[in-house]
Amino acid sequence: MSKQQLQEAFQKVLNQGDKAFVPYIMAGDGGLDRLEEQVQFLQESGATVLEVGVPFSDPVADGPTIQEAGIRALQEGVSLRAILHKLQQFKEKRNIPIVLMTYLNPIYAYGIEAFADACQVAGVSGLIIPDMPLEEEHMVAVQLKEKDIALIRLASLTSPPERLQEIAKRTEGFLYAVTVTGITGARTGFKADLQEHLAELKAICDVPVLAGFGVSTPQQVKELSSNCDGVVVGSRIVDALHKNKRSDIQAMIRAAKAGQKASIDS
Numbered sequence: 001m002s003k004q005q006l007q008e009a010f011q012k013v014l015n016q017g018d019k020a021f022v023p024y025i026m027a028g029d030g031g032l033d034r035l036e037e038q039v040q041f042l043q044e045s046g047a048t049v050l051e052v053g054v055p056f057s058d059p060v061a062d063g064p065t066i067q068e069a070g071i072r073a074l075q076e077g078v079s080l081r082a083i084l085h086k087l088q089q090f091k092e093k094r095n096i097p098i099v100l101m102t103y104l105n106p107i108y109a110y111g112i113e114a115f116a117d118a119c120q121v122a123g124v125s126g127l128i129i130p131d132m133p134l135e136e137e138h139m140v141a142v143q144l145k146e147k148d149i150a151l152i153r154l155a156s157l158t159s160p161p162e163r164l165q166e167i168a169k170r171t172e173g174f175l176y177a178v179t180v181t182g183i184t185g186a187r188t189g190f191k192a193d194l195q196e197h198l199a200e201l202k203a204i205c206d207v208p209v210l211a212g213f214g215v216s217t218p219q220q221v222k223e224l225s226s227n228c229d230g231v232v233v234g235s236r237i238v239d240a241l242h243k244n245k246r247s248d249i250q251a252m253i254r255a256a257k258a259g260q261k262a263s264i265d266s
């Protein structure tokens, strides 16, 4: 059911000639009580799928904006357990698939089986676990498969071709194409052959390929979408939610969608 929810959500936008837009938010930034309303807002604003981050004390892949959001959430006392419980509470009210992004440590602390179970009960459709290499994923992958939860793999710029093949083959839900060598956060430019890299990933992957890391302007969204199925935007969304600049987010999603359409037409 959950993997299918992801597939349907992507198919719907792609069949319309649109591209996917996946915002990332940090659960508990501003207090966990705000999560339901934030999800509602992004759903209504046109997000295809939503990535929900779990705050962690040692977020090795994250840049300053997301690190700070994580610290704020941890100060609110937010835990993985509390996030899953909250997601479960308003599960029936949302119609957007949720992908949870968490480092491996909180999953181990929770217990893999109990975690997979709680994700299913909470209506989580997929998982991103950035510090879990392919070689280590077996145990978690088996438990998630049993619960029909997609394990979304990340393709990095530095992976050799055979490894990218393997990642593209194994990934479920979508392939997360990391666009930079480094951490999350807004940037001004991407490396020259990124478009080629995205096109290569598209060619070897059967599920949608989404580009993420450093995407923060409608122009970047438009450029990157021309060679893949859509984008993930984190830091820009986290920052705007924190500063309560909601119209900025709406404008960005609108412009992004228009830009993506234009990139298909041209």
Ligand SMILES: O=P(O)(O)OC[C@@H](O)[C@@H](O)c1c[nH]c2ccccc12
Residues within 6 Å of the ligand: 024, 051, 053, 061, 062, 066, 101, 128, 130, 183, 184, 185, 186, 212, 213, 214, 215, 216, 232, 233, 234, 235, 236
């Ligand atoms: O913040 P950015 O640069 O827009 O990047 C996306 C991102 O925030 C989100 O997908 C994410 C947040 N933390 C991560 C850790 C690993 C992989 C992905 C993520």
